Amino acid sequence: MANTFPPKLTVLEKLDLIPANISLVATAIYAAITGIFRGQKGAKSYMKHINYAVIRKMLQRLSTRQNQATNPSTSGAYEIFARQNKIEAQTVQLNYGGLGHWLGNKDAKNVLVYYHGGGFAISAGTAYFQVLKGNNGGAQRCRERYCYLCTHVYSRTTCRIPNTAGAFHDCPVGFIFPRISPSVKENALKDIIMPELAERWSSSYLAGQETDNYNQPLLAPAEWWKDIKARDLLIVAGSDEILLSCIEEFVEKLKSVLPNVTYIVGQDEPHVAPFIYLMLGDKSTTQQDGGLRTWLSSRL
Template sequence: MSVKLTLQQKLDFLPAIASITLAAFYGIITGLWRTERQAKTLFLHIGYAVMRKVTARLTPSQMQYATPTSNKVYEQYARKARIQAQTVQLEHGALGHWIGDRDATNVMIWYHGGGFGLPANIGYFKFYAQLVQTLKTSNKSLAVFSLTYTLAPTETYPTQLKQAVAAARYILSTGRSPDTIFLGGDSAGGNLVSGVLSHLAHPHPQIEPLPLPNNAKLAGAAMIAPWTLLDTEFPDQEIYHGGDLITQAVAQPWASAYIGKSPRDNYTDLSNAPVEWFKDFPVNRVLITGGGNEILLPIILDFAAKFKEGFERVELFVGHRECHVAPIYNLYLGDATETAQGKKVKSWLVELAE
């Protein structure tokens, strides 16, 4: 669905572009004297400065208007990579896009982030291709099934969770064994991973249950910088000194756009769920990663600790001097240097995949 803006919202792009340009110049100047709490390279330091200004200055609707949809980005990626685009229509208006051989032994269903309001950018599809290639190099096969869900505020919770469950339902309907299926997601997509795991163990009252056959378990779930506490303010933390690509300014508009008029619950805010909620999650292993310089790190650390208290097979990894969702957004900005978090996700997949 195309986003429509008022004339005032369109005219607002002019001063917004000016402020974003100034942020880039400021990033150049301040980047000459970086600390450990800031990006490793000047290029990334400038890129993060621009991203901070863009996400703080523009509304979700303005950003959607100015960026191509997930579907178009996938089609562009497929053309450039010279592969056949393979898109599946799912329930509740969602779409799924295949990257890699859909007959691969293992499948990772990926839920992209972006505060529920931004489409998947090219960095996602580059990252998916890296995952597929890494498994191939290790003599294992993997395909990624990327969900395109309806962005907020066009639709609000629980629509996106219904669509996330629909993606899992579709993959299971192909006859695959659950122990060859992985869930993956970053930021808001990590929230959807936690929501799907919650639904599998505790069916959501507004979503059709999805029982796994013969009490089976999924192979694993990987969450990069999961956003599992939708408070409208991020907790203050000393480690944030311009080393991340988001700021507290995004919390209120993004969370509010997703929640809409619905009450928050354990499916939207797994960080607030009781420890007992985690115990019956039907998954063999869970990986949670975060960036050492990201503003969400306190939330991620607290979330991982509670998760592990209720579900022992959880691993936490923090990438030194990395920002929010660095494995994907660094690629989006044009830096192909492998991140510690990305390397960890790849090694974790190689270990667990059949």
């Protein structure tokens, strides 16, 4: 992906952006009208209800190529963030074509390695870096664009925090994603993603490969997780996620074999709320973000 990004759109793909943008405006108008009568079916905030509807439509209407071509790459977003915050951009080349983007002092005692989400289809925006900068409590943040598999060895204390958004989500969305599960039905108009999108990203990530315990974690038996190389685990979700049922099933499986699993649910929050809120201009601290800060502070 690093060598072909951003993709060059064909003439038809470029022309298709016109009706695509019109559909976003139509979606916003429709959500604004119907949102008045949303009751418990929509997001708690009226404006967020409208914004989430537009985000869902954008992710569903645009192809992966169109989305990538019209947004900065992760490296591009990092450079924009660095300029805006007047910090030195420090990018390192990793194995397998990955890139690591540093925030803070590389010689710090504690290093947080963060693998951003996006289903291996969408780059990290500046909001991702802003959340990490806002969480800076003395620990170094290493921000990575995660490509399939990255292996690192540190002589310092390292804490790895993978984002659950992705093709190998806590819930194996592409193959056993239960469309009739409670959270899919209850949160269909509350979240920023939809089953069709998750399935598309999962299918693209697997590229025809067979499923296994690595790329479909929920399929793995509980015993498969008992020797995981982690002292403590934190799983964060939003109560308005369509994947909530799958995530909770996964949490229960982990708790059955691991002693130190912490599970935090942000009430009335969607998938990856800390980033979505910032993208929408809301700088309030989400419960997911606050829970992560507290959890990290008690361990670093």
